[in-house]
Amino acid sequence: MIYFDNAATTRPYREALDSFVKVNEVYYANPSSIHSFGGRVEKLIAQSRKQIAGLLKVKEREIFFTSGGTESNNLAIKGTAIQYGSRGKHIITSKIEHPSVSNTMKQLESLGYSITYLDVDETGRVDPLDVEKAIQEETILVSIMHVNNEAGAIQPIKEIGSILKDHSKILFHVDGVQAFGKISLSLPDDHIDLYSISAHKIHGLKGAGMLFVRDGVNISPLLSGGEQEGNVRSGTENTGGIVSFAKAMRMYMEESRDHLEKMKDIQRYLREKLVTIAGVRIHTPQLDSAPHILNFTIEDFKSEVVVHALDQHEVYVSTTSACSSKKSKPSQTLLSMGVGEDLADRSIRISLSFRNTMEEAERFVQLLIKETAQLQKTMRRSR
Template sequence: MIYLDNSATTPVDPEVLNAFVKVNENFWGNPSSLHAFGARAEQLLIQSEKQVLSLLNAKQHKVIFTSGATESNNLAIRGLCHAYKNRGRHIITTPVEHASVHETIEELEAEGFRVTYIDVKGSNADIVKQIQEAICEDTILISCMHVNNEMGMVFPIYEIGQLLKKYPKVKFHVDAVQSVGKIPVDIDKMNIDLLSLSAHKFHGLKGSGALIVNQYLSLTPEITGGHQMYGLRSGTINVAGAVALAKALRLAIEPLQTNYQHVKQLFDHTMNELRKIDGVVVNSNHEHQTPYIINFAAAPIKGETLVHALEEYDVYISAKSACSSKSATASRILLALGISDEVAQESVRVSFSNLSTMEEVDRLIKALKIVVAQLKH
């Protein structure tokens, strides 16, 4: 099997799975219990939180372990806006955010919050300039992804964070799902208040995520009924999931530069080969591009048709993001980036992990050449 849909999910690292099983076998006590068995589970939770904060250099933050980044994004955005709505009701974001950010902000807009959507078709410098021009007395939140999940463009998170040092009342949320464990993420250096991540994007377990929160921030909880997770997420804590997440994060970050160079070689080779195929248009050509994601179209073949044709060769890529792949409409994200509706309907995504190989890329290209030639006639 040639699996090149790693932006949707990644295979679980055996060490991560083993850690999850060991905690469930030996430390399955409730961390909220008063007795010593519960205290052992609580200690594992505390250690996992410390490890996550250390790996992401977040000295003034705390970790809310969640079911994944969708929950983290909802808690970050809705929780902050409801907590600070008396201070202001203006949100700044981009039109290319993940649905869990985009739709949450749309709901807040329906509640009476005002939203400014930054045009992201220009340079990163232009994005920062637009944000600065959009900030006003009423602004309470800027929410911007680090790496776009469909195109792979890398947003100027560091530059936005430095800008916001001039505006301490404006809080900064970053959806880092496609960047954590792949490119450097330094929460303190980037001046990030809230950061969302999901373990299954870096060889962790599905159903396990985190929201890293500045400890001085107030949030209105989404889930009530207990005191767990600093009172921000009620319910018995998944200690094994937290331990496994911390393990997966360490295993991803320690060899980050080596993995990046490996994937960059795959990216460069794939881009060169794609451009040799007649009719293929590469969409992923931003000035700042992660090598982990390539978006392209093979006109006039619909993206979904191409995905299913490649399945016959045991090659697995995707059309749009996994969260919207069953929608019949063109990708909202590609349209917002100025790509035509026709090309957006034809676009597909290849996404790598550190486990991807040059042989897999060559097999993808070989299958792609055959399939494109067949489907054009």
């Protein structure tokens, strides 16, 4: 099997799975209970928070555990909108955000908020000057993803953060779900107020994630309940998910240090080989793009046909974002980048992990050439 759909989800580390099972078998008490058993479970959460804070070089009280990227993004955006709605109701975002951001913005629009959707250039990047021009007296939040989940474009987060330093009343949220561990990040230095991370994108388990909330920033909770997570995210904590998340994050950062260059080499090889195939158009920018995503179109074929042809060989790639792949409409990201509707409707995404090998990339290219040649023959016979 060749699994090239890691932007959708990753295979959990065995150690993360073992941590999850052990915690749920042995340390199953409610961490809010006042007895000593609950206290031991609460300590596990505290240790996980300390470990993650240390890896991110932030304060422990700035880490809030959630159920994953979607909840983290919703909490950051809606939590800001509710908290600061009396100050202003204008938010700035881009046209290529993940559905957990774009659909949240649509919901806020229906509640009377004004949203500015910034264009991107042909490489999929937001111009920081456009962010600055869009700022209004009522602006309370800028939300820009770190890495686009479809095309892989890296957004100029540092530059945007620098601009927002001069606007103390505007919070800066970054969806870091596709970036963490692959793109350099300094939460303290980049003037980021809110940053979302999901466990299952870094070989943790689905159902766990976190939101970094810079010390001094207040956001309104979306869930009312027992006031867990500093009353920012109520609900009995997913202790097994949290502990396995901390384990996965540590392992992932170690793998990043050891294997990031290998991932870049594999992506570079795939790019070089793909452009030699007739009809292939690569949409992922050559510069300022994440090392794990490569988005392309084969002009003659619908993406589903190619995906299913590769599937027969247990080679797994995707079309658009996994959250949107079952909807029959062109990629909004590619359309925003100026790609024509026909090509945007035929895009294929390869997404790598640190566990993928050059041998897998070579095999993938061989099978893609073989299958597209076979599809061409079938098309000619049917005419």
